[in-house]
Amino acid sequence: MEIRPFRGWRYNVPRGGDVSDFIAPPYDILSARDKEALLARRGGNIVAVDLPYVPPKDVGPDRLYRQAAALLSRWKSSGVLKQEPQPALYAYRQSFKWAGKTHARAALLCGVRATEPGKDVIPHEHTFPGPKADRLKLTQYTRMQLSPIFGFYSDPGGAAADVLGSAADKEVDLQGTLRGVQEKLWVITDRKVIAAVQSDLARTPVFIADGHHRYTTGLNYRNALKAAGKIDRDHEANFILFALVDRRDEGLLILPTHRVIRGLRPDFAISKLIQAARGLAWRRLELDESALSDADALLRTFGPGAMAFLGPNAGEVWIACLNDVEAMRRAAPEQLDAWRRLDVAVLHKLIIDEALTAWKSADFAIEYTPDARKVLAACKSGAAQLGACLQGTPLPAVEEIARAGASMPHKSTYFYPKLATGMVLKPLE
Numbered sequence: 001m002e003i004r005p006f007r008g009w010r011y012n013v014p015r016g017g018d019v020s021d022f023i024a025p026p027y028d029i030l031s032a033r034d035k036e037a038l039l040a041r042r043g044g045n046i047v048a049v050d051l052p053y054v055p056p057k058d059v060g061p062d063r064l065y066r067q068a069a070a071l072l073s074r075w076k077s078s079g080v081l082k083q084e085p086q087p088a089l090y091a092y093r094q095s096f097k098w099a100g101k102t103h104a105r106a107a108l109l110c111g112v113r114a115t116e117p118g119k120d121v122i123p124h125e126h127t128f129p130g131p132k133a134d135r136l137k138l139t140q141y142t143r144m145q146l147s148p149i150f151g152f153y154s155d156p157g158g159a160a161a162d163v164l165g166s167a168a169d170k171e172v173d174l175q176g177t178l179r180g181v182q183e184k185l186w187v188i189t190d191r192k193v194i195a196a197v198q199s200d201l202a203r204t205p206v207f208i209a210d211g212h213h214r215y216t217t218g219l220n221y222r223n224a225l226k227a228a229g230k231i232d233r234d235h236e237a238n239f240i241l242f243a244l245v246d247r248r249d250e251g252l253l254i255l256p257t258h259r260v261i262r263g264l265r266p267d268f269a270i271s272k273l274i275q276a277a278r279g280l281a282w283r284r285l286e287l288d289e290s291a292l293s294d295a296d297a298l299l300r301t302f303g304p305g306a307m308a309f310l311g312p313n314a315g316e317v318w319i320a321c322l323n324d325v326e327a328m329r330r331a332a333p334e335q336l337d338a339w340r341r342l343d344v345a346v347l348h349k350l351i352i353d354e355a356l357t358a359w360k361s362a363d364f365a366i367e368y369t370p371d372a373r374k375v376l377a378a379c380k381s382g383a384a385q386l387g388a389c390l391q392g393t394p395l396p397a398v399e400e401i402a403r404a405g406a407s408m409p410h411k412s413t414y415f416y417p418k419l420a421t422g423m424v425l426k427p428l429e
Contacts, residue, residue: 001120001153001206002113004239005087005194008424009144010185011044012082013174020176023183023422026147027051028131028213044080046422050146052138059133069141081425084187089194090424091167091186092243096417098253099294105251105417106164108197109148109185109424111239112206114219120205121151124402124413125212135217143428145218147421148243149211152395155246159200163193174423181417185424206244207402209415215240221428241426243419247395254398255370255414256296256390259347260378263363264356264385270311270318273386277355279327280320280346287317295372295389304394305343308372310379310387322346338400343390344412351388359385368411 011019021042024030030038030047032054038047052068053060075081090109095102117123139145155161167186175184188194208215218240225231231238245252274282285308291298299306302319309318322328328340331349339345352366367384369375375387393413401408 001115001201001204003089003108003198003201003242003244004111004113005089005189006111006236006239006241006426007084007087008090008109008426009076009081009083010174010424011422012079015174016172017174018176019174019183019422020178022046023176023178023420024050025179026210026418026421027056029418031055044075046146049075049142050138050421053134056131056134057128058130059137062137065137065141068138069143072142072144083427084189086189087194089163089188089197091164091188092419092423093164093168093184094251094417094419095182095184096180096251098255098416099297103251103253105245105249105253106161106168107148107150107243107245107419108160108164109241109243111236111426112151112242112244114215114222114238114240116219117215118405121208121215122205122402123208123212123215124398124406124408125208126407127212127216131213132217132220135213136220139217139221139428145214145241145426145428147211147214148241148419149215149218150209150245150415150419151206151211151242152209152245152247152249152252153201153204153206155200155248156204157200159196160244161246163188163197176420176423178420179417181420183420183423201244206242207399209245209413210418236426237428239426252395253416254392254395255416256299256372256392257344257368257370257411257414258295258372258375258390259352259388260367260369260375260384261352261356261386261388262365262367262378262384263361264359265361268312268359268385270309270316270386272359273309273351273355274318276358277320277350279322279324279350281323283319285317285319292372292376292389296392299389299391304391305341305346306391307343307347308389310376310389312379312382312385322350336401336404336406338397338404339406339409342393342397342409342412344393344409347388347390348409356386370414370416
């Protein structure tokens with residue numbers, strides 16, 4: 001991949017200043033209530049620009065995007081935001097806790113040259129027209145990339161890792177806390193350091209972890225300007241804002257996304273599900289509820305692909321594993337073997353799409369959560385008839401499926417924590 005420094009726009013706080021009230025989670029996980037809460041904290045929160053239309057699953061009225069762009073312009077002219085005096089890379093560090101353990105993840109914020117997916121930039125998810133239309137409209141009006149795409153890569157020479165490591169020993173340029181995650185940013189302008197990182201990463205691709213719609217939007221925006229003859233190869237629109245994380249980073253966590261299943265008919269029972277499901281081996285588990293604080297670790301003790309199913313009866317937990325690969329081959333003949341081995345693929349193909357069919361009512365619905373304790377609570381309270389707890393998808397499986405040009409099953413990767421929006425903005429002009 002080709003990376004490039006850029007003159008980012010940052011909140012105008014003293015060096016080391018706190019931007020907690022200005023930053024926000026990514027637009028696509030926010031509700032209207034979330035947006036209101038962020039705006040109530042302090043004037044100038046980035047969500048006022050980044051989320052003009054709620055929910056961002058389709059394009060909204062032009063006036064909303066026009067208002068967002070006008071607000072951003074006022075922030076720039078009034079000094080709420082300031083632009084870097086020279087092109088820079090940015091070291092970005094997130095410190096957080098999960099399942100009782102403290103983690104840290106380091107990323108390099110930079111521009112990555114926009115290329116068609118598959119070689120230098122490798123996706124693993126489908127994208128949908130509505131969210132892309134929303135993001136494109138916002139990009140056209142603001143001419144700014146407001147939040148980074150989360151990418152992971154292999155650092156062959158270690159130059160990027162060296163830069164990120166050394167940055168942590170220096171005075172931080174800005175910092176904040178967002179939903180319990182500590183966010184820190186350092187500005188890197190040394191030309192020799194930047195050149196070394198560019199050379200080191202020139203022959204390695206980046207896999208998109210999160211932000212597929214934003215990447216496709218950036219590519220479409222660049223392509224439209226290029227087709228109209230408005231930009232050359234060196235224009236800023238050719239480079240899309242990424243947060244690059246080394247695949248070996250100990251803080252690169254992929255959490256499982258568990259399922260809470262509602263709307264099953266009254267006669268449903270796990271014992272009946274076991275009889276209806278094909279290709280799976282089942283065993284009853286006596287569960288210590290505290291074990292679900294880290295369901296991923298619990299399930300790993302039962303082997304790759306093991307899933308836990310929680311029923312409507314208190315303490316009713318079953319472990320299921322695929323024991324007939326032919327069942328998945330028949331259910332998904334068009335998919336790769338690596339895809340068919342994923343627990344999330346087995347869950348949807350053999351359980352949700354097939355075995356549960358007889359008990360689905362008109363109110364059938366699936367809720368997604370990374371917290372297995374919420375699955376247990378929903379089942380114990382009677383709010384759900386079935387819960388499915390999964391393991392985190394292994395990173396090599398994501399890479400194998402993505403390299404083959406295939407897409408992961410829906411809601412199969414949850415890279416935690418999400419990146420903050422508003423640490424630095426990348427101009428497109």
